[in-house]
Amino acid sequence: MAAASKIVKMEEAVAAIPDGAHLAFSGFAITRSPVAFAHELIRQGKKDLTLSQCIAAFETDLLVGAGLVNRLNYGGGSLDRPGPLYNVNRAIERKLFEVNEYSNLALSMRFLAGSIGIPYIPSQTLLGSDILANLLAAKEDEVTTGECPFTGDKIIMLRALNPDYAVVHVPRADKSGNAIIYGPRWDQEAALASDHIIIIADEIIADELTPHLAQEVIIPAPRVDMVVNQPYGAHPTSVYGKYDFDRAHIEEYVAYAKTEDGMRDYLDKFVYSVKSFNEYLELIGGINRINELAADSLKKY
DSSP states (O other), rough: OOOOOOOHHHHHHHHHOHHHHHHHOOOOOOBBHHHHHHHHHHHOOOEEEEEEESSHHHHHHHHHHHHHHEEESSOOOOOSSSOHHHHHHHHHHTOSSEEEOOOHHHHHHHHHHHHHTTEEEEEEEETHHHHHHHHHHHTTTSEEOOOOOOTOOOEEEOOOOOOSSSEEEEEEEEETTTTEESSSOOHHHHHHHHHHEEEEEEEEGGGGGGGGGGGEEEEOOGGGOEEETTTTTTSSSBTTTTTTOOOOHHHHHHHHTTTTTHHHHIIIIIIOOSSSSSHHHHHHHHHHHHHHHHHOOOOOO
C-alpha cells in the first residue's frame, strides 16, 4: 500500500499557521532558511508570532522587519559577512517586542529536552553570566536554579521548549514526509520538539528511493504534517549540496534593511509585488541566476 501524500501548496501550509503561533525555523544565519515560507507568512498578514531559534537567520530578520513577530527567543545571529540583523537589532533597541536572549547551547538544550519528552534539562551552562541574571529577572518560568541531587553542585534547570510548529527547509523529501538533510543538522531537535512539522523541500524524491537513503533521513515521516515542494525556497540563503547563498542579493537586502523605510521598499519590491516565490525567483534573475548558484553536481552529497 502506497504511503499517503502530505504534499500541499505553500499557501495551504501557511494558512494552517494561526495568529499568535509559536514557530521554530531551520534557518542559521544565511543557511537553509525557509525564506519562501516567510514570504507567504508576510503576504497572508500573519501576526503576533513567537519565534524560537538558536541562531536567528535571514527569514527571522525578514519577519521582524514586516512586523509579524511579537516575541523572540534566540541565542544571537547575523547575516554573516554581509551584515547584522538590522530589523531584529532595531526592534530590540526600541523595545518593539519581547525578547529572551540565551546562549546557543542553552536554547539547544531546551529544544533537546522538548524533543525527548522530558519537562526540563539540568545544565551548568550560563552560570555566572549576565544572560542567566537577565533570564531570572524576567521571571518567565523557563529557567531556574537548584542543586544537583547527587553532588550538591549548583545547576541550572532549563524548561523544555515545545513550539507549536517547526518549519524546516531541506534539500530532499519524499511525499510522505521523510526529510533528508545533508551537512549540519542543528534544527533536528527543534523540529522533533515541536507539535507540528512542516517540511519545505527543494526536491521531492520517489518513495521507492527512501529505503535506500534511510541513513540520510533526519526527520521521519510519522512526525511530519505537511510537505511543500519549493525549489530554491531558501534563496538567498544556501542549502548544502544544492546551491550557494546569493551574496549579491543578501548585500542588497542589508542595504534596504538599514532603515525602516528601506525595509518597506524591500518588502514592496520582493514580497508584496509577486504572488508566489516562483515569481520572486524570476524577479531576482530567473533561471540564469539560479544556475549561477547551483552546487557542483559532480560532488557527492
